[in-house]
Amino acid sequence: MAYAGLPKFMEKLKQLISCNDHPLTNYPEIIREKPQFQLLLQDLGSMIQTLYIDEHQDLQEHVKLTDDLKERFTHAAEEAQYIVDLFLSGVHSNNNGYFPTSEEFKRFLYLDDVRRSFESFRVEFMSMRIINMELDSSPRPGRTLNQSADAVRRNSSGSKKIPDDMIIVGIDEDAKLIKDKLMEDRKKLDVVSVVGMGGIGKTTLATKVFNDSYVKYHFHVRVWVTVSQTYDKRHVFTQILESIRGRLDLGVASDSRLRELVHKQLKGKRYLIVIDDIWHIETWDSLKLFFPHDNKGSRILLTSRFVKVARHANSDGLIHQLEYWNxxxxxxxxxxxxxxxxxxxxxxxxxxxxxxxxxxxxxxxxxxxxxxxxxxxxxxxxxxxxxxxxxxxxxxxxxxxxMESLALSYNHLPLHLRECFLYLGGFREDYKFKVRWLILLWVAEGFIQEDGNRSLEDIAEGYLIDLIDRNLVVVEVRNNSNGGVKACKVHDLVRELCLRKAQEEGFILQTGRQTSSSHFSNLTTPPHNPMHMIVDNDPNIRGFPNPSSQNLWSILCFNVFRSLSDANFFGSFVLLRVLDLHNCNLKKFPKGMELLVHLRYLAIYNSSDSFPSSICNLWGLQTLIYIPKGWNDVVLPGNISDLVNLRHLLSHHPLNRHFLSTKGYFILPSIKKPMNLQTFSYVKLGDGVDFQTYFPFIKELRCWTNRSKENDFKSFSYLEKLKLITYFNYKLGHITFPATLKTLTLVNCGLSWSEMPIIQSLPNLQVLKIGMDAFEGSCWNTHEHEFPRLTFLKLYFLDIKLWKPDSTSFPCLKQLEIEGCKGLEEIPLEIGEIPTLELIKITYCRQSVGESVRRIQQEQHYYGNYDLKVDVRHELPA
The missing domain is CATH 1.10.8 (Helicase, Ruva Protein; domain 3)
Known part of the structure; x- marks a missing residue:
């Protein structure tokens, strides 16, 4: 359990103490143990305050000891959670007619040993503080100049040096780009950065540029500085001075004297300084103070694994990302x-x-x-x-x-990113992660640490971007509409690093191909250490692995199994948090699944049309993906609101290529009380349930409606993404939208183009997709109104012949896509005058549309705008 898991465990304890919204909390056995839950909650809160929140400047000399104490505390907290969860599983099973024979299902709660461990940690911590205070009161010898010099020599001996006999191939274009930027006619000091993962060739590229004959001629002074993870100011001074003047005896010089010498050697000269392998923003902030700004055209070339370091050094300068070689x-x-x-x-x-x-x-x-x-x-x-x-x-x-080079990046990861990173290693080689799905899994696994009022999903997305900026994760696909990351992957060697570190640190990831009951029985990890199992889509796996492991936290199944009917199957691992069976074409709903009271994430593909009400007993569910077969709709039970922690309810799986590959919808005839849902798709809006009242926190809604009168979405005060589909040949009446809306998709709505001003007036709308028969009429005139923040516009399969746009109507538009609008004759030249436009993409339209787009591009080239790209495919004859 990382620190991220502690607040979630405490939140569960709070719900057990005070929540009356779910039957589980009202079982007599649970009510009887509420005092123990309260004491455990107090102990955890006290220890977190002591170890994580209070600042102890007096313990800086004992960082290693405090880290060890934190690790032992989290292990004890894991054990406490294991005990509590097994107790809850036993209570839940007994009250639902299942009587497991395992001795581990205790009918009473025993937390005394764990609480005694917490008390011993507290005493040990206070003893450390007392010892440290005594040390502070004693005089300490200062570091001598000779000792400083020795430290420099030790640091220097471990540093990378400029390769002498390196064979350099395949980087001529990269080198030319960097050289041109370094020697361009700008007088002010400028920073150029080369970023990429370990082993990608950053130092090699910098070496080729550094030794280039034109570069040597252009700069009066060239200096190579290797920084690496441990920044030593004296070491940097020494490297700079020795690069300029040769080997020097600087051991007795003070730091201020060294800085003075550096400044004197660089002052008034056009210099190039290569700072190789810089890891920290703080290092740059310290280094930049040494370099004079003389408007001589001097340059600094950084190499780093971290985009954020390069961006901080010069957000407007060239940041050259090295890609994998072909x-x-x-x-x-x-x-x-x-x-x-x-x-x-x-x-x-x-x-x-x-x-x-x-x-x-x-x-x-x-x-x-x-x-x-x-x-x-x-x-x-x-x-x-x-x-x-x-x-x-x-x-x-x-x-x-x-592996040593890649391990440096792992060792530099903050604790909150390590579990997220290790998790990626359990998937097969070259696996392409869909970001939406990965984020749901990270949240359910408990890897994400709460941060103010931001949603866990937004925080998780930030974690992923951090891993990408560190060049440990590669962007595979970007979202056309907003440029966000849609899919990502990890290099095979990075994956191998994940697997190795997972074994070393007890974060065990196993694939179904390697897993057997005997393998699990041979494991020596503590019983409360979470385990994760991924079952490959391998035809050699004929039956579902059935390890008897109480600490199995997740099963992600990519194999096509047809049956999971044995109730005892789920009784073998009742502490599951994540269960993804979306690839299993189950003939009937598995028995015993209602035992999994700790589930936070469930994805299941069910052949039947019925939604078992027993799922609603799984009070911990945060994400429920219930995929009906074919076109079948699914009627949700009235007790769906018992899922008090549910935030995402989907009738499709994020790994599906298209959301509509599954055509079934949810139908909600009734509901008992409001829910905390943030995402709901796909659902049929009828007249039986007041959605605004019962789903007040919805942020993303994909829905079907046949209401011909009022369609008021304005009162959804959190709604950011809306996809609205109506039944064929059905026309919507008056419609309103909330000001919070950022993404809107309309299909089959039968609206009049005269109602477009309602959409144009939305202040935060960034993405607009208008699909088949969303609007009726052959002409759309946008002259009179403006889309103030729209960056992406897509028109597809519309019966439109004439579009009269105005460049002022789209002041922020970056991308325009038109698909299957067979009646459209052309795109007017005014579209090319939009200053922000980057791409026009045309698919399955008339040749005349493609010709008009090419004319737009030619005209823009004439005016010097070479940034506008066009992509025309599958042109139809006139």
Whole structure:
């Protein structure tokens, strides 16, 4: 349990103490133990205040000891949660007619040992404070100048140096871009940054630029400084001075004297300083004070793994992101390293290209494998063997250069990101994560730490962006409408790092291919240590793995199983938080699932039309994905509001390519009390339930309606995303929207274009998608009104022939998409005058539409606007 899990456990205790909204909290056994819950809650709160919240400047010398104490405390808190959860499972099972035989299902709650551990931690912590206060009162010897010099030498010996005999290939275009930026005609001091993951070639690129003959001629002074994770000011001073004046004896010089010497050597000169491998914003803030601003055209070239460091150094400067190499560049590097520019043997080409393919575009991996191949350069059999086992050779490299480089990034992760990162390692190689789904899982697993009034989902998205900025996660697909990350992945070697660290730190991730009951029985981890299981979509897995493991927290199943009917199956792991069975085409609803009272996330694909009311006993559910088969609608039970923690109720799975691949809708005939839902899709809005009253916190709603009169969404005061679909040939009456709306999709609504001003007036609308028969009429005139913040507009399958836009109507538009509007004749030239427009995308429209778009681009080129891109596909004949 990371710190993020502690507040969630405490919130559960609060609900058990005071909540009367769910039957579970009213069981006599639960009521009887409320005093124990209260004492445990007080103990946890006191320890969190002591260890995490109160600042103890007097304990800075004992950081390692306090970290160890925090770790032991979280382990004890995990044990407390394990005890409480097993007790709740036993109570819930007994009250629902299940009588598990396992001795672990206690009918009473025993927390005395755990609470005694908390008390011992408190006493130990106070003792540490007393000892530290005594040490503070004693005189301490200061660091001598000679000791400082020794520290510099120790730091220097571990630093990266400029490679002398490096074989540099495949980066000519990158180098030209960096050189041009460094030598452009600007007098003020400027910062250029190269960012990318460990081993991607940042230092190599910087070296090529640093040693370029034009660069040498252009700059009076060139300095190479390696910073790395541990920043030492004296070490930096020494590197700068020795780069300029050669080896110096600076051991007795004070810091102020060194700074004075540095400033004197750089003053009045046009200098280039390469700061290689910078990790911290604070390091840059300290370093930038040393460099004079003389308007001589001086430059600083940074290399870093962290986009945020580069962005902080110069948000307006060039930040060059190094991408993975393609197979051609990787093969060129391997060939030159192995054969030094000579022709390679014919037999080496096929296995060699397979080897570089297996390196997945990481130059450092190619370099490591070249070192392995050098042991037997002329053996075809050896090359073929390495082609089959490239990954293991890289991972098990004796020098450990690749994994050591990647491990530095992991070791630098803050604690709140580590579990999120390790979680990615349990999925198969090259797995493409859908961001929406991943965020729901992270939240349900308890990895996300609360932060003020922000939603857990928004915080989780911030965690993902942080991992991307650290170059540990790669953006695979971006959302067309807002540029956000839609899908991501991790490099295979990063995944291998995840797996290794997960084993080392007790965060155990297993795939179904490797899992068996005997494997689980051989594990030596504590019984309260959470485990996670992912069942691959592997035809060799014929039955669902059935480990008897009480501390299994998640099962993500990608295999197509047809039956899970044994109630005892779920009784084997009643502490599950996450259960995703969306790929299992179950013939009937599994028995015993109602035992899983700790579930926070459930995704299930059900062949029947019925929604079991027993699901509503799972009071901890935050996300429920109930996928009906085919076109079947699902009637929600009246006790759905018993799910007091439910925030997301979906009738489709985020991994589905299209939301409408499942056509079934939820029907809600009645409801007992208001809910905390934030996302609800897809649901039919009828006249039976007042949605505004019972779902006041909805942020995202995808719905179908046949109400021909009032369609008032204005009172949804939190609504940000709305997709509204009406029955075919049905026309909506008057409609209103809330000012909070940011994304709006309309389909089959039969509105009049004269009602568009209602939408145009929305102050926060950024994305607008108008689909099939959303509006009736052949002409849309936008001259009179403005979309103040609209950045994305899509028109698809509309019966429209004439569009009369005005550039002033779309002051912020970045992307325009038109698809399947077969009657549309052209896009007017005025669209090209929108100053922010970046892309026009046309699909399945007349040739005349494509021609008009190309004319727009030509006209913009004439005026010097080369930023506007056009994409025209599948043109239809006139």
């Amino acid at each position: 197979k051609e560049k990787s093969w060129e590097l391997l060939r030159k390293k192995m054969f030094h520019g000579n022709d390679c043997p014919e037999w080496s080409i096929e296995p060699g290209k397979q080897i570089v393919k297996n390196c997945k575009g990481l130059p450092l991996a190619v370099a490591v494998i070249a070192g392995v191949l050098a042991k037997d350069t002329h053996s075809e059999k050896f090359w073929v063997d390495i082609a089959y086992r490239t990954g293991s050779y890289i991972v098990d490299d004796q020098n450990g250069s690749v």
